Amino acid sequence: MGEPYLIGKGMTGGYGRGADILHDCTVAVEKGEIAVIVGPNGAGKSTAMKAVFGMLNIHTGSVLLDGEDITALTPQDRVAAGMAFVPQTGNVFPSMSVQENLEMGAFLRRDDISVTMEQVFDLFPILRDKRRQNAGELSGGQRQQVAVGRALMTQPKVLMLDEPTAGVSPIVMDELFDRIIEVARTGISILMVEQNARQALNIADKGYVLVQGANRYTDTGAALLANPDVRRSFLGG
Ligand SMILES: Nc1ncnc2c1ncn2[C@@H]1O[C@H](COP(=O)(O)OP(=O)(O)O)[C@@H](O)[C@H]1O
Ligand SMILES: [Mg+2]
Numbered sequence: 001m002g003e004p005y006l007i008g009k010g011m012t013g014g015y016g017r018g019a020d021i022l023h024d025c026t027v028a029v030e031k032g033e034i035a036v037i038v039g040p041n042g043a044g045k046s047t048a049m050k051a052v053f054g055m056l057n058i059h060t061g062s063v064l065l066d067g068e069d070i071t072a073l074t075p076q077d078r079v080a081a082g083m084a085f086v087p088q089t090g091n092v093f094p095s096m097s098v099q100e101n102l103e104m105g106a107f108l109r110r111d112d113i114s115v116t117m118e119q120v121f122d123l124f125p126i127l128r129d130k131r132r133q134n135a136g137e138l139s140g141g142q143r144q145q146v147a148v149g150r151a152l153m154t155q156p157k158v159l160m161l162d163e164p165t166a167g168v169s170p171i172v173m174d175e176l177f178d179r180i181i182e183v184a185r186t187g188i189s190i191l192m193v194e195q196n197a198r199q200a201l202n203i204a205d206k207g208y209v210l211v212q213g214a215n216r217y218t219d220t221g222a223a224l225l226a227n228p229d230v231r232r233s234f235l236g237g
Contacts, residue, residue, distance in 0.1 A: 006066075007028035008051055008061065009064065010062070012060040013058035013061075028206070034204050034221075035191050038210070039209050039211055043211050054078050065082065085162075092150070094136025097131065099117075117153065127149055141168040148183075159189070159190050161193070164180070165194065174199070204224075206220060207219060
């Protein structure tokens with residue numbers, strides 16, 4: 001078997017000249033699959049995502065996309081290569097309309113973006129209704145839909161989401177996870193960080209439990225959910 005479609009492999013590094021946050025950390029996702037990163041607060045989940053997206057200088061390890069070493073690419077170049085990243089915070093422009101937010105997502109494209117925008121509206125119908133409203137006026141769950149929709153406007157091969165369900169109700173969370181499954185079924189790989197570990201692992205093909213910047217458990221989502229040690233330490237029993 002070859003490498004996974006996207007892999008951050010043996011990543012070690014931190015912020016600026018500070019101490020290392022990641023220690024030989026590996027996360028990966030296969031084509032059209034969902035991989036979920038869980039772990040306690042401060043474990044380095046967001047840092048691992050930033051490292052995969054090229055926002056962190058890792059001094060050891062590499063990032064490969066579709067077999068190509070992209071470790072040296074800037075985040076912009078990774079977007080051009082097919083990666084989209086929705087960060088944990090500040091992921092929409094609040095004073096711009098929903099439609100303008102989606103258009104911003106397509107800034108690198110020179111072709112007709114209207115078909116993709118319709119696809120985003122089909123996936124998140126509420127955004128079609130609210131397309132002229134400022135994103136800042138929407139509910140938390142709707143704003144997350146804008147953020148995911150904006151990322152999809154680049155027509156990515158890989159969608160990276162850092163806590164897409166943060167601050168939303170359980171019903172909205174379920175709904176968002178259903179939409180994420182739908183996106184994966186179109187062949188887009190999903191790499192996401194989640195605080196709602198149990199529910200996220202439930203939809204995950206692959207799961208990573210990170211602790212102190214290192215891999216603690218790696219398995220299928222189902223196997224992690226069934227693992228008594230994982231349950232006791234990370235899933236509340
Ligand atoms: N911009 C930053 N500069 C320096 N240290 C940071 C920065 N962001 C996060 N850290 C540190 O990195 C560690 C991991 O943080 P983070 O990746 O945000 O954890 P998680 O997403 O798992 O909650 C923490 O100790 C945090 O203080
Ligand atoms: Mg985080």
